Amino acid sequence: MNVGLIAMSGVRVKTEELAKLGVTLPGFVSRGKVVASLPSLGLLVVAALTPERHDVSYIEVADVRDVDELPEFDLVGLSSFTAQIDEAYELADRYRARGTPVVIGGPHTTQCPDEALEHADAIVCGGAEDIWPTVVEDVERGRLQRRYRGPNRGFYTRGTPVVPRFDLLVGRPYNRITVQTSRGCPLDCDFCAASKIFTPAFEQKPVAAVRRELERVIELFNRPFIEFADDNTFAGRAWSREFLAMLAPLGLRWFTETDIRVADDPDLPKMLYDAGCFQVLIGLESPRATSLDGIERQNWKAKRRGRYLEAIDRLQSAGVTVNGCFIVGLDSDTPDIFEEIRDFVHRAGLLEVQVTVLTPFPGTRLYERLKAEGRLLQERYWDRCTLFDVNYRPKHMTVDELERGLRWLFQELYNEAMMNKRRRRYVDLIKQVEAPEVPRS
């Protein structure tokens, strides 16, 4: 069979004014562009799970969005986050109209299976491991079932993890290659849609397995920049040290997401730098204690807030930039939160900042709570789950105040003077960190 796997990339902000603002803000645009241009690691895993006797093609939705004649396949697999799900459904409908079986999986399908079934011959909830070969075989034998459920734990204890089919990306203009080292997150933030959907546990891939994937990437690409597609890479101290020791000699440059405990181990910041880490993205969420209170079952982030500044300084002084992430519109946020975030960013000397709007993704505790409280603005707003569009009524401000505050904060943080200041700070830090070792010619 000829199997077509189609990646749904490219989140676009819906609120017109924010979209206009976005194209003029370098910080916002650069991270947005990066996210939009990341390959779909999930589909590369699906490709690797497809029995070798089948041909597999990996394409981006942009390749087929506007074409009259869709590429022909015997089976189409789609995976999508919430924001792009409607476009995935449109594409699925087009393929099904011409008789091609379509299977949809991914985070949104796992949360809204009945909705996805209206546009698919079959759906896969949970991970693709174990179950995808069965799906393919069922298509081959003409006995495709409607629902399949993959595993939601034990991803790395059920045998050696497959190496994603990175070879399918060769020749395509990705500036970053994604590699995953863990599933889930030990924290349980009520707004988080990413980690808990696939596993209630936190599982880290054996370092040797990560190494095998990285070696494959190095074999295929010239000087690849790696984006570790994790929710919380450095949540385990012993694993972190083993992982960084493995990475250092590979000479890679990379980015990842983690939490503030990465700075707890006094040796880790330097190990990060030496291993090629350019940036860690950390969900600080808010500088305000009351806003952090209750967002996570154990109140871990609220308890850590007092150590934010020290941790950021420890990381950045080692040459690792911190991309501090803040969420606006949390239940304790009042209209002065925007100034408070700006002041914190200045005080912390953060070298990169990301500000997003609280977003009730389906399946999260936040979604259930806001729905129960009658605070969702629409019943169905999936294409507005962009992290920059407001989809609910904030508790202590109006929707308009939240939108205006966000725009104001963008302008405060991403204006040219602030960008230049951050560039200068980084250059000065690197001059302190790096020994002069440029070879004399």
Place this chain on the structure above:
Amino acid sequence: MIAQQSRVSSTWTEVRLRAIIAHVARVSPESFGPNDNLRTTLSLDSLSTLRIAAAVEREFDVTIPDDKLHELSTLSAIVRTLEGIEPAMSGGA
């Protein structure tokens, strides 16, 4: 004679810059031309170009104006930027 001295200095600067860029980007010094965009030709991200800026400042004992830091897109552009702050360059030779 002045022109010749300038030529020698410029060549030396370019050689040193080429070595710095190659070192930061982990490529061979011959792998890019003077007008090649460093970000696209060498797959460098914005932080890597700032690391080049840091190495240039250290090597030539200069301070690149903050508003020029994101303009160091080619070897030639870095040379031009250095020429604009020439007085501080004497220590580098």
